Amino acid sequence: MSRGLCLCPRCHRDVDRPGITLLAEQPGLFRLERVEWDMKEAGVWAFGPLLPPLPQWARVSLQEGHTPLIRAKRLGRRLGFNGELWLKDEGRNPTGSFKDRLAAVLVSEAVHSGAETLVLVSSGNMGAAIAAYGAVAGLEVVVIVPPGTAGPKVSQMMAYGARVVSVRGTGSDRLGLCLEAVQRLGWYNVNSPFNPLGVEGTKTAAYEVWTALGERLPDWVVVPVGFGCNLVGHGLAMRQLVSAHANLKMPRLVAVQPEGSPSVVVGYERGVEHAVPGPQDTIAGGISQRVTLHGYMVLRLIRESGGTAVAVSDGEMLDAVRMLAECEGVYAEPSAAAAVAGFARLMGQGRIAPHECVLLVVTATGLKEKGDRGGSLPTIDPSLQQLESCTRR
Ligand SMILES: Cc1ncc(COP(=O)(O)O)c(C=O)c1O
Incomplete structure (x- = not known):
């Protein structure tokens, strides 16, 4: 028997089956309207009553979550949008990504179940998050990465004491190896697409948005999609809020993927239930998947909410990185800035009304991305004339 909750490896219809995610989804169960956030609890555990019930002694936190909701006026103006534009800056989490929300819940459940060694496949951010949370919980962590993973992300994982192994082959080869280690060596499975507790952690970002907007929800929620955990978490949490509050309307959910890795976009355009496996040809490592394993649920949520799926090019993501930094002071990696690129596409298609x-x-x-600009720096003598001439626009 494998350790760590597993999805059906064939159909991946995890969140549709009775189980932890479905339980947490029942609107009446947690009586959201009466939940008081307990800010004395660390990180995601402030939302403890909405998360899978885990005893206090097992809970691990690095004060994740509670990230800023930034009113992006300059970015909105740059893109010709006069409505209300908000950024949820998940880069402010302890290890630099939203994955800390997943790691807090997954590692706590691993502690609770007596796990000793955690294993996962990661392009970097999830590996760093699990490595950090595993370290503070006193657990061993093994991270399987694809060859060519960004050096700063590998350094970060190793600094937390994880054993990081680069494995050749396809993404499925790496996941297959990981699941074999789970089954044969008894290691605990913290791959977010195979362990539904990860999705539970991502829901906390949506609760924070609802609170920070004065108990309102946005009209549109735009999320970069790799395996789909983050979009599914936002969608389920928002659906939960909508069923508990008569004044709320479900936001339209938008999945953004790279043109070079568009399995959900293709599934959406073909009108089918599942993501369609395809290439992995993009610079955006975090959202480069042959197939979105939560594709079924992602497609259902975007269709039910009246949302959509859009593909963006690598060039659009790199432009988005620059726009975000220049307009709002937020430095993001291309996978993260994909939300901005997707929004710009929707604006271009006239999908979003000016008041929304x-x-x-x-x-x-973006701090852990491979930098490519250092080598092209102008180098001058300490001369004012040279300084002026090389900084002229
Ligand atoms: C920066 C970044 N954005 C988005 C994603 C995709 O998240 P999900 O797999 O939950 O769709 C990842 C996943 O690694 C990521 O690292």
């Missing part, structure tokens, strides 16, 4: 309220989920900092 839009949330862009900026999933991670």
